[in-house]
Amino acid sequence: MKKIALQISPEAKAAYFSDFIKVAKKELLAVVGDITVNHINKGSLNFFELEIKHEDFERLLKLSFVQGIYAIDSELLQPLDITADFPLHDDFIFGSKFKGKTNERLTQMLINVGLATINAKPEQGISLLDPMCGRATTLLWAMQYGIKARGIEQDPKALEDIHRNLKKWTKLHRQKHKISDGFIGGSKKNGKFIDFTSADTGMRVVNGDARNTNHIFKKEKFDLLISDLPYGVQHFTTDKTRNPLSVIKQCIDAWKSCLKKRGAIVLAFNSNNPKRNALIEVFESNGFQTMSFSAPHRMSESIIRDVIIFKLKGTI
Ligand SMILES: C[S@@+](CC[C@H](N)C(=O)[O-])C[C@H]1O[C@@H](n2cnc3c(N)ncnc32)[C@H](O)[C@@H]1O
Structure with missing residues (x-):
């Protein structure tokens, strides 16, 4: 020691x-x-x-x-002369600035506590989904950890921004990579996707609705489902309410079916709306157990951000 x-x-x-x-x-x-x-x-x-x-x-x-x-x-x-070993340049995560970006360090914390909850190391072939991924802060962090990352975002403009930023940072930092895009199954009726691979890891972002997670990623199951829920101020939820709870209720079955048996859901949310207990009630009445971790911190007069973690009942 x-x-x-x-x-x-x-x-x-x-x-x-x-x-x-x-x-x-x-x-x-x-x-x-x-x-x-x-x-x-x-x-x-x-x-x-x-x-x-x-x-x-x-x-x-x-x-x-x-x-x-x-x-x-x-x-x-x-x-001590030691640094964390990450394959991508910092700019991939910290370089792009945009309205509604989740704080990069909070996002990193969500991944750390998620990995601790499932007692796993990234090199064990971990996969992560952010079903409300915005401009991919979580997915890029996951790539830094060598975790296979998938995301869904309702706003088509976000995918354009992700594409442009990836091109910028790969060019500037001469990062070996592959970027491709298209429509799922080749049909314009389906969501658009962007694939980005580099340094033996990769991410896919799909333009779609988190409520359809199980259709969008129907062949995949995830160890971690991590998201910063919309606060209703910068980002409205799909049904234009300020409270993301109604969308969560509509997502929960789809999320559950995409989660591996010993996986975990890690959410950052504004605990003024929804209240922590309201989130717990929704998840616990749908077959989840709440872990003891919490990390409340006041961001502004109207936002106290917190973190909550769920596992499937009987897996703790
Ligand atoms: C707090 S932001 C996430 C920001 C993201 N972590 C980032 O740093 O870019 C929440 C995101 O959820 C998206 N969203 C809200 N409802 C959604 C839904 N039903 N399906 C997919 N995305 C949704 C919003 O468009 C917004 O981009």
Whole structure:
């Protein structure tokens, strides 16, 4: 075991606002298990002190809030010369800016807690679906982890933007890749898709409705279904209500049939609308169990973002 300090990145503050220490600690404990973690300040810098095995360093570096790892030698912090190994340039995830983008670090956290929930490593051939994927922030993160990614988005303009951004970043960073697009089954009646493969991993985005998930990806089952639900402010849901609950109710059977038996659903949502209990009620009355993880953080007067995780009943 090594005594180390994890430096908490200023990006965590941008993602989790004044709750950043609490949220970061929740993510850390979800990933490494229930160990003793001390929060310390040095000037304006924030650290977590903990003892951990060397082989866990790689996982720690991929936590959404970690800027660097230090070995602790008596009172001195010695920065370790290690970085997280990701196949795509950062710009694929952080470079494109658009209205309604899910914070990149929050998205990374959703993947980390999802993997921890199913007790899996990306190299075990994990697949992920974001059924309301916007401009593919979750899917690109999944590719960074070597996870096969699939997405559905109702807005056709989002697919055009994804295509344009992929072309821009692959060209700028000379990233070897393949991009193709077309209509599912070759018919214009079906949704348009974009396929992007690079660095032994890939994603497919389909223009369609999350309520038809089981038809759009009828031959696939997923380990993780991860999404940042529409908040109703930037992004209306399909039936133009501000509350995504009615759409979720219509999606739930389709999502359930696409989830592997030991898979997990990880959702970020504005807990003012729908309330956490209302989401729990919908999922639990449809054969799911709620995991204990939560990470509430106030984003604005009207949005307290939280994270909720479900597994199928009888699989915990
Ligand atoms: C909070 S945004 C997700 C943003 C995304 N994570 C990103 O960073 O680009 C929610 C997305 O859900 C989409 N959406 C809402 N209802 C949908 C539905 N029924 N089917 C597919 N997409 C839907 C919205 O168009 C919006 O892009």
